[in-house]
Amino acid sequence: xxxxxxxxxxxxxxxxxxxxxxxxxxxxxxxxxxxxxxxxxxxxxxxxxxxxxxxxxxxxxxxxxxxxxxxxxxxxxxxxxxxxxxxxxxxxxxxxxxxxxxxxxxxxxxxxxxxxxxxxxxxxxxxxxxxxxxxxxxxxxxxxxxxxxxxxxxxxxxxxxxxxxxxxxxxxxxxxxxxxxxxxxxxxxxxxxxxxxxxxxxxxxxxxxxxxxxxxxxxxxxxxxxxxxxxxxxxxxxxxxxxxxxxxxxxxxxxxxxxxxxxxxxxxxxxxxxxxxxxxxxxxxxxxxxxxxxxxxxxxxxxxxxxxxxxxxxxxxxxxxxxxxxxxxxxxxxxxxxxxxxxxxxxxxxxxxxxxxxxxxxxxxxxxxxxxxxxxxxxxxxxxxxxxxxxxxxxxxxxxxxxxxxxxxxxxxxxxxxxxxxxxxxxxxxxxxx
Numbered sequence: 001x002x003x004x005x006x007x008x009x010x011x012x013x014x015x016x017x018x019x020x021x022x023x024x025x026x027x028x029x030x031x032x033x034x035x036x037x038x039x040x041x042x043x044x045x046x047x048x049x050x051x052x053x054x055x056x057x058x059x060x061x062x063x064x065x066x067x068x069x070x071x072x073x074x075x076x077x078x079x080x081x082x083x084x085x086x087x088x089x090x091x092x093x094x095x096x097x098x099x100x101x102x103x104x105x106x107x108x109x110x111x112x113x114x115x116x117x118x119x120x121x122x123x124x125x126x127x128x129x130x131x132x133x134x135x136x137x138x139x140x141x142x143x144x145x146x147x148x149x150x151x152x153x154x155x156x157x158x159x160x161x162x163x164x165x166x167x168x169x170x171x172x173x174x175x176x177x178x179x180x181x182x183x184x185x186x187x188x189x190x191x192x193x194x195x196x197x198x199x200x201x202x203x204x205x206x207x208x209x210x211x212x213x214x215x216x217x218x219x220x221x222x223x224x225x226x227x228x229x230x231x232x233x234x235x236x237x238x239x240x241x242x243x244x245x246x247x248x249x250x251x252x253x254x255x256x257x258x259x260x261x262x263x264x265x266x267x268x269x270x271x272x273x274x275x276x277x278x279x280x281x282x283x284x285x286x287x288x289x290x291x292x293x294x295x296x297x298x299x300x301x302x303x304x305x306x307x308x309x310x311x312x313x314x315x316x317x318x319x320x321x322x323x324x325x326x327x328x329x330x331x332x333x334x335x336x337x338x339x340x341x342x343x344x345x346x347x348x349x350x351x352x353x354x355x356x357x358x359x360x361x362x363x364x365x366x367x368x369x370x371x372x373x374x375x376x377x378x379x380x381x382x383x384x385x386x387x388x389x390x391x392x393x394x395x396x397x398x399x400x401x402x403x404x405x406x407x408x409x410x411x412x413x414x415x416x417x418x419x420x421x422x423x424x425x426x427x428x429x430x431x432x433x434x
Contacts, residue, residue, distance in 0.1 A: 004350075006044045007062045007199040008051065012036050014058035019382035021050040021059065026273045027150065031395070032385035042352040045145040046197040047273050047298045048307035061196035061308060064215040066222065069104060072188030072214070074180050076172045077105040078165060081112045081245065081253030082194045082303035083219055084323055085316030087230065091323065093250070097242040099229035103222070105190065107176060112245025114168035115252040116330045119261035121161055121341055126262070126292050134268070134283070134291040135159045137258055141201035142298035143276055144347065148206065151280050152349035157294075160207060160343035164252065165191055165198065169212035170339050188214045192222060195299060195306030207343035218308040246331040247324045254317040255302035259295040266292040272300045355397055365397035372396055376406055383407045 017035040022028070029043030030050060037058065039050075050059040069075045077100045084093060097108045118139075126135060136157045138144050147154050169189045176187045191213045193199055202213040251257030255271035268291055270279045276296045282288065299305035301313030304320065311319075355369070356362035372393040379389070384405040386392040395401035404410045 004041045004044075005200060005204040006039070006041045006046050007196040007203070008039065008044055008046050008048065009060055009062055010037055010039055011058050011060060014056050016056050016058070018056070019385070019387075020053050020055070022382055022385070022387040024049045024053045025387065026277060027146065028387050028391050030387075031401075032382075042350070043149070045142045045149070045298075046195075046200045047142040047146075048196045049273060051196070051307045061199060061218070063193065063196075063199050063218045063221075063308070064190075066104075066217065066225075068215045069188060069190070073186040074106045074176055074182055075104070075188040075190060076107045076109055076176055077103075078109055078111050078168050078172060078189060078191045078213070080165065080192055080194055080198075080219075080303060081110075081115065081250045081257075081320070082306065082309065082316065083192055083253075084250060085253055085304045085319045086219060086223060086309055086311045087227065088319075090230075091326075092238075093243045093245070093323070094238045094241060095230055095233055096226070098233040098236075098238060099226055101242075102229040102233055103225055107172070107179075108242055109168055109172035109175070110243070110245045110249065111165050111168045111191075112249025112252060113331070114171060114249075115164040115258070116245060116249040116261070117167060117337065118161055118164050118341070119248050119258070119330075122159060122293070123262055123264075125159065125161065126264075130292075132157055134288055134294045136283075137293070137295045138207065139163050139252070139258055139295075140297050140299075140303075141197040141206070142195075142273070143296045144206055145197075146276070146298075147280065148347055149350050149352050151284055152351075153284055154280060155347055155349060157283075158207075158347060162208060162341050162343065163201065163205075165202070165213065166205065166208075166211040167337070167339065167341055171337055173212045174338075190215045190217055192217050192219055193306070194219050194303045194309045196308065197298065198306075206347050208345060219306075220308050220310050223310050244331055246328040248330045250320060250324050250327065253302065253320050254304050254313075255297050256295065257302065257320075259293055262293055264292060266290065267295060268293075269295040269297075271297040271302050271305070273298045355394060365394075368397045369393040372403070375403070375409060377408045379408075381407075 015036045017032050022030045027043045027045055029040045031038050100108050138159050172189055189212055193216050199216045202211055202216045205211050248261035251260055256269040259267040259269045301317050304316035305313030355365035376389040384392045
């Protein structure tokens with residue numbers, strides 16, 4: 001599979017050619033050409049900001065459907081901690097978990113349970129790798145992908161531990177095989193995702209070859225049926241306690257939760273893609289000292305702010321805080337799993353933003369960009385279909401745009417052409433009169 005698989009897509013039939021998306025994209029992955037947006041997949045980090053901003057609903061995320069359950073003999077749902085922040089008036093996670101069983105899943109396994117396991121591994125890794133401080137969380141796939149294409153000097157600071165969802169999927173599959181006696185291919189592991197980045201991560205992960213997640217469902221798609229089944233589940237006594245996550249695990253659903261599980265004050269937590277980029281730029285400039293860990297979430301509020309959720313992220317964050325209040329700190333702090341939780345391959349820098357394929361070509365194109373920038377007005381108006389004048393200049397240097405795409409240069413050219421035609425006309429009239 002391509003190293004640049006993305007789940008964010010464009011429906012051209014709905015695109016009106018406005019420039020809202022190009023202004024919002026943090027990696028300048030979108031251009032408007034011939035009245036339609038275009039997404040450069042090499043630049044896209046699946047943050048979902050274009051989906052959030054597009055009032056015409058032309059941007060969307062690909063994911064799987066509940067009908068996918070028919071492909072398997074036994075299915076396990078993996079609810080992310082952020083799911084609990086989408087529903088009202090729950091003081092026991094069991095209500096949500098039993099509702100998922102009523103929806104038709106054979107079993108559930110909380111991603112929060114694996115998150116507690118990752119928190120423990122992270123504490124151990126931090127202690128034994130102080131030379132790499134500060135380590136950057138890799139739980140948000142958008143952040144990891146952003147670093148891969150834009151901040152190569154920070155790759156060595158990435159925490160090389162698998163994401164909780166992938167460890168949860170591996171554990172859930174092993175337990176399902178043990179419980180049912182079924183072969184792996186007949187068991188379907190379904191992750192309930194809050195964002196497109198986690199859809200992409202399941203299909204094409206970084207740091208390891210593959211995951212045990214078979215299908216990824218959007219929280220917003222399952223929400224109506226989940227609510228219906230929660231009402232039914234509330235009428236019955238819970239015959240089994242399905243909860244496996246405590247405060248630490250459920251805390252991962254919102255910003256600061258992962259760092260809070262490390263039991264240290266030597267951390268920084270930021271959410272929202274602009275804030276993430278600012279932190280990474282400051283880290284690249286070595287502005288942080290004596291920090292052990294940096295937690296970054298591309299979405300406002302953390303995972304509860306993903307574009308595949310339904311609740312306001314800050315309301316959802318309060319709900320999670322209320323739910324965690326009376327839970328034990330962790331439910332599986334002493335559990336050990338027979339698996340390899342660490343990355344099995346290195347994440348490599350992908351120089352997608354370079355201007356040329358060689359140093360000489362890049363330098364020549366940089367000179368071209370500087371020359372063009374002297375011509376452009378510097379308004380960053382977006383009328384050319386690129387987010388900034390610099391982005392247009394780089395597109396021209398790469399050979400995928402023209403100077404006349406700039407409306408100001410085009411206007412000057414039209415005026416020049418008009419004056420030239422007027423001058424030729426006057427010359428012709430003078431010749432005729434003679």
